[in-house]
Amino acid sequence: MTRQVVGSLVAAAVIVIVTIVVVTARLGTTSTAELELREDALKERTELQEERLDQQREQREKRQEQREGRDSGGPG
Amino acid sequence: MGDLVETITRGNVVEVKVILASVALALAVYQLVLIAVGYGKVRPPFLASRAASFAHRAVGDVIAVLLVVVAIACISYFEVEDDHAAHVAAAVALLAVLALKILVVRRWHRLSALLPYLGLGVFVLLALTWATSAGDILASR
Numbered sequence: 425m426t427r428q429v430v431g432s433l434v435a436a437a438v439i440v441i442v443t444i445v446v447v448t449a450r451l452g453t454t455s456t457a458e459l460e461l462r463e464d465a466l467k468e469r470t471e472l473q474e475e476r477l478d479q480q481r482e483q484r485e486k487r488q489e490q491r492e493g494r495d496s497g498g499p500g
Numbered sequence: 501m502g503d504l505v506e507t508i509t510r511g512n513v514v515e516v517k518v519i520l521a522s523v524a525l526a527l528a529v530y531q532l533v534l535i536a537v538g539y540g541k542v543r544p545p546f547l548a549s550r551a552a553s554f555a556h557r558a559v560g561d562v563i564a565v566l567l568v569v570v571a572i573a574c575i576s577y578f579e580v581e582d583d584h585a586a587h588v589a590a591a592v593a594l595l596a597v598l599a600l601k602i603l604v605v606r607r608w609h610r611l612s613a614l615l616p617y618l619g620l621g622v623f624v625l626l627a628l629t630w631a632t633s634a635g636d637i638l639a640s641r
Contacts, residue, residue: 429551436555439526439527
């Protein structure tokens, strides 16, 4: 009797595990945690791009200032 | 309470709820098999009716706990909306019939003739509650 009850409960545990695996696979990688990770990565990439654009703008401005300085500081 | 549910599930409230509800439904199907053996409708050589009835009671306790946890998560985290009227109605009826079944099993033994009907009612309402929420979510992914 005890062995049969234990066997029935083990079968129940197997059903629980299989259900969790199947449903989790079906839900896929669209969990909130995964979405948050994706959002963070996207934010990081955007920030990096903005930083690069800022650097390029600064360099352009610096070059333009140097050019203007050379033009106004000619022989006179 | 909503914050606690969100913290425990690490923000995956819907996913955890779908998994727990699906586990409850899968165990409910197993319960039908166990009670069929328990009532002697099916007689497999490897499982006596007494053992099946005992396992049915143990698994039923687990399902009851799962359903209460899912209900608490649902009520505390989601708002009651008209779109989900069928889900709310089925869930309220499920908890009511489940509570009645537990009372009949533990206290009101005179009504034990009603247990097969109450059990079937719990199963049907659980399937309906699952289909109108978790089933919808799983079908859409």
